[in-house]
Amino acid sequence: MKRTHLPLNGLRVFDAAARHLSFTKAADELAVTPAAVGQQIRALEDMLGVVLFRRTPKGLELTPEADKGLDALRAGFLQFEESVRAMQSGQSSNYLTIAAPRDFTAKWLTPRLARFGAANPDVQFTLVSADDDVDFTEANLDLAIRLAEGPGEHEGVKLGDGAFVRVGAPDGGATTRISWPGCPIAEGEAGLRLGDAGLAIDAAAIGLGEAVVPFLLVAGDLDSARVRALDNSREHPLAYWLVAPLPQWRQKKVKALVEALTA
Template identity: 40%
Template sequence: MDRLPPLNAVRAFEAVARRLSITIAATELHVTPGAVSRQIRTLEDALGIQLLVRGHRQITLTRAGEDYYRAVTKAMDGLREATVRLTRRTRRTQLKVRAYTTFAMRWLIPRLSSFHAANAGIEVLLTASLDEVDFRREDIDGAIRLGDGKWSGANAYRLVPNILLPVCSPALAKQVRKPADLQRQVLLHSIARPEDWGFWLASTGADKLVDARSGMTYQSSAMAYMAALEGQGFAIAQRFLVEDDLTSGKLVAPFRQAVDMGDFTYYLLTPADRAESTSMATFRAWLLAQFQGTAAG
């Protein structure tokens, strides 16, 4: 037979075969015993095979009925499992969050699995962009942005101290002793952060000797950090984004001088004119907790 059997009848058969009782099966299915008996006969007629032996007070399965019951049970269990997976997925709340590429790659993505593990009902849809955020025109729930904490139409939650310092490979660190020595080294820049080397060099007084614009420029800080890891030069880094590499020794901070950018740092932005959803509140609390205890200097 190349078509499906009558599915209502299959459902009735599964209940009867499992319970070995038409009366109990009828109660489970919220129909009359007579309706169940008719469904069983319909299925047997469609198959051309007897599935049940009806005794005076007992129902037993024929051998064909036992084989068919095992097959039906497996199929229905698979259908139930697929339904549960689907309904769980559709019940998940999608939270749309925007971040910078470097922030996402080096800090947020490695930690998102812990958020999803603790909050199975929330799915974070993460995008990366340098574009300004406009909650009134865009379908996003939150954004991680660098600035002074003042955004029109947004609530701003300060995340982390923004500490700038040069980093390089251990081998290159041996070639410098003081900031002025950088005049003979390759500086690595990010297009998105062209002023960082200038800020740091000015804080050390080496800006008169070292050209803050010299060196190699990359599309993102993540690329500049990768170049530093490969020994191609000195990157000006935001410390929390390279903390793991500094701890492991893959990168070295060759100078003690660092610059705290104060209020100019990373913030989580949420729409000011919308009530905060439970999912956004959960994500915000988790994100802020990740930065608790982050050193300021």
């Protein structure tokens, strides 16, 4: 059904002027000038084809036409306020749905979500495994983490520097090249091909070969000496990014989590 165009700004000004029976006091409430209030009222009167106010020796008063529509107008504004509160309720909800690569969730994200959850015990997480771009609308996501060169079409912030490092088993092991989609080897080249960087790190840890992986992902394994660095980390165009469309990015619950994960 096609809706009639409503001059909402003019109606808002009319409501304020009707409550105060003063253009000056309405202007103070709305943080505009009395002249601007007068212009809005005149434009509304022209559109409706009725006179809304009359000036009398006692001051401003409503016409019968204005008085007749005032109760319904105020009820409508109350409905608008309830609608806005309902739409904003998701901002204060305790549920966050996050999409991230499986290996990143296991090696980096989960312990940090655990710490965030300990500090915010009412928060509940739903984690979705996703290696590629995700449809935020279809998946009802609040936030996604992806290995990419930038945030793409979304808002985003980079987690650490884009750096890769070559790692192997602590006590040596094979020198076979271990590849994964973020660091592939050429077709026909000898090597061990695995599905993600997490599997590549695990394979390197048990001596199956050497893997070039994101430093952010392998930092915990390096600290625990599960693997050892075979060279210094090098800058790389790929990095892990926290991303979300602008509406999700503006949510308070998303902002709080992004701040915690980037601290």
